[in-house]
Amino acid sequence: MDGWAAVDFEFARQVLQRGIAALYVVAFVSTLNQFRPLLGEHGLLPAPELLTWAHGGVAKGRKWSPRLLHAPLTRRAEPRGAWAQLHPTVFRYLRYTDRRLVALCVGGVAVAGALAAGIPQLGPPWVPMLCFLALWLGYMSITSIGQTFYGFGWEMLLLEAGFLAAFLGSDDQPPPTVVIVLFWWLVFRLEFGAGMIKIRGGREWRDLTALTYHHETQPMPGPLSRQAHLLPRWFHKGEVLGNHFAQLVVPWFLFAPLAGLGVPGPVPAIVGAVAAAIVIATQLWLVLTGNFAWLNWMTIVLAFSAIGVPGVGRVDAGGGASALPVYWVVVTCAIGLLYAWLSWAPLRNLFARRQLMNASFNRWQLANAYGAFGTVTRERIEIVVEGTLDDDPHTATWHEYGFKGKPGDLRRIPRQFAPYHLRLDWLMWFLPLGRSLDDWFTAFLVKLLEADAATLRLLDDDPFAGQRPRYVRAVSYRYRFTTRAEFRESRARWKRDRRRPVMGPVSLRG
Structure with a gap:
């Protein structure tokens, strides 16, 4: 780290920008293929009826039930009013049609594909910023009317990651330190929150038996889930211990590179990289043994934010601050202050007796609380x-x-x-x-x-x-x-x- 500029984290920025964009491609393609039969004009839970209800009307031929807004894995912590229950969406102002949904998805795939290829990053920093903000707002417009079919923690994780990626800058300058640190804070909430929800959850996480059942009872097993389930019990207990270590201990060391601002030598950066490597390794095991949409892949991408590789990228000889435009330092610092204000609620939630899992504390789904599988079903x-x-x-x-x-x-x-x-x-x-x-x-x-x-x-x-x-x-x-x-x-x-x-x-x- 070098003051305002994270000069050793160019590789991390490339992985973050391109990886997050690639997952937006997956999300928009998934929506393009499934939204219309599930939530379209003639879907199982038609989005136009939700929008009519949210505007204070009653959908023709059907009494709308607000409980359908509640998701299986997600809780919203903001006040409950008609539109307070819906996050911002362009379909509030632009009447929903299936054709407009298709246009939004195709546009999202095009913009995300360009970012994954690194094209907008060749321009000034405000170009990738506008592209990522467009993805963030576009996909939020979908999740806001997605009801229970979009009520998963990885939806809000994708939104928050996309918002932060908007401020990583362009290829001709080092990434801003404050934004890299905000990514560490995101990984910390994601991993430590999941660890705390398990410790406070079912007894199976405390007596180390959770993974004796989980490979078999998880929502969607993968090709290797059966083989994982048939491993001996001592191995499953080791899995739980490894999970607790990776989620409750390791996340604290993601912030170790900050010590490099005052302590010379490579040790702080190495500690942060090792912590990131442990997170990545545990997530790869979950990728091999299950199907959790893009949750594990996003965690892997985000963990790369703590891996610094000196000598990658172009940095001005004058040092970190001079390599960043003044206006960009102001913008990213403003984002840092915004997050400092928004982070009080999720920070308090991490140590609350009744910890919320996958909760948003504001309508823009920033600085969320995360977590999954506080209990494990046995059958x-x-x-x-x-x-x-x-x-x-x-x-x-x-x-x-x-x-x-x-x-x-x-x-x-x-x-x-x-x-x-x-x-x-x-x-x-x-x-x-x-x-x-x-x-x-x-x-x-x-x-x-x-x-x-x-x-x-x-x-x-x-x-x-x-x-x-x-x-x-x-x-x-x-x-x-x-x-x-x-x-x-x-x-x-x-x-x-x-x-x-x-x-x-x-x-x-x-």
């Missing part, structure tokens, strides 16, 4: 959706609908989708955890009865090849990974039992 209950062409549901032959990511076919190897986010599959995991079925699931069954083409494209297999079923129903099973001996006998990755009816049979006539 995997899957909702299986079935349909039939027969007239009598009591004697009918039922056929299962296949989902892309969630477990279904007992022989299929779980697939790797992350950092892509399968929103419908994720919410199917949450259904058994609730006290009642959500409104979106009832709407989903109706779409299946109508053989709605857009909805069917969200699935991996339609057993009726586009034909309308007479009836659909939902049943639940307990799923578990097969042991090695069971796999040798059946070649199945999963075993299921305890079938129980959840809904139906239902038909359009009913």
Whole structure:
């Protein structure tokens, strides 16, 4: 570090700007493919109805329920009014249509792709700043009306990272020290917050048994999840201990490079880089053993902010401050002061008895509180959706609908989708955890009865090849990974039992 300029963190800036931009590409593509059947004009939870309700009206033909604003993984800590429950969105002023949503996503992919390629960074610092702010506001416009389908902690993480990336500057100057430090503060809240929510959460994190279950019961297992689950118990206990060390101890050392401002030598920078490397290593293990959208990939990208590589980049001979335009020093310092003011609430939350997990304390989703999996479920209950062409549901032959990511076919190897986010599959995991079925699931069954083409494209297999079923129903099973001996006998990755009816049979006539 050299005063105002983080002269040794050019490599970190390149990873941050390009990595965050690449994840924005993934997020906009995910929205382009899924938003319309889930939340579009004819979606399961139509966004226009939400906007009508938020304006104080009542959606035609449907009484809107504000509880649909509440997300499975996200809590909002700001006051509750009609628009206070919605974060800023361009669709407040510009009437929502599916075409406008597509235009916003295509524009977002184009801008994010240019940033990932490093093109805007070739100009003055205000050019990448405007590009990243456009991504931030554009994607916030989507998440604000995304309801439960966009209620995940990594949505607000992407927004906050995009906002901070806007002030990293251009290639012809070193990155500002204050912004690099704000990235360390973001990683600290992300990791330490997750560690604290676990220590305060379920007993399984304290008795070191959490990962004995988690690989099997996580929302969307990956190709190696079964192998991880079958590892010995002592290994799973070691995983939990390693997790606690990586999330509760290591984050404090991310700030070690700040000591380089007053202590000569490479030791402070090395300590920070080692801390970042530990964070990256633990996140790579999570990438290998699960599908958590872009949460792990974003954490990896953000952790690179603490890795300084001397000699990379172009720095003026005069030193750090002279290498930064005065106006840019003023802008970045103003952002630092803004964050100092906004950070009081999340800092207090980290040490509060009732710690909020994935909470935003302002409508702009900056300086958020993060965390995940404060408790771990011990059984995997899957909702299986079935349909039939027969007239009598009591004697009918039922056929299962296949989902892309969630477990279904007992022989299929779980697939790797992350950092892509399968929103419908994720919410199917949450259904058994609730006290009642959500409104979106009832709407989903109706779409299946109508053989709605857009909805069917969200699935991996339609057993009726586009034909309308007479009836659909939902049943639940307990799923578990097969042991090695069971796999040798059946070649199945999963075993299921305890079938129980959840809904139906239902038909359009009913």
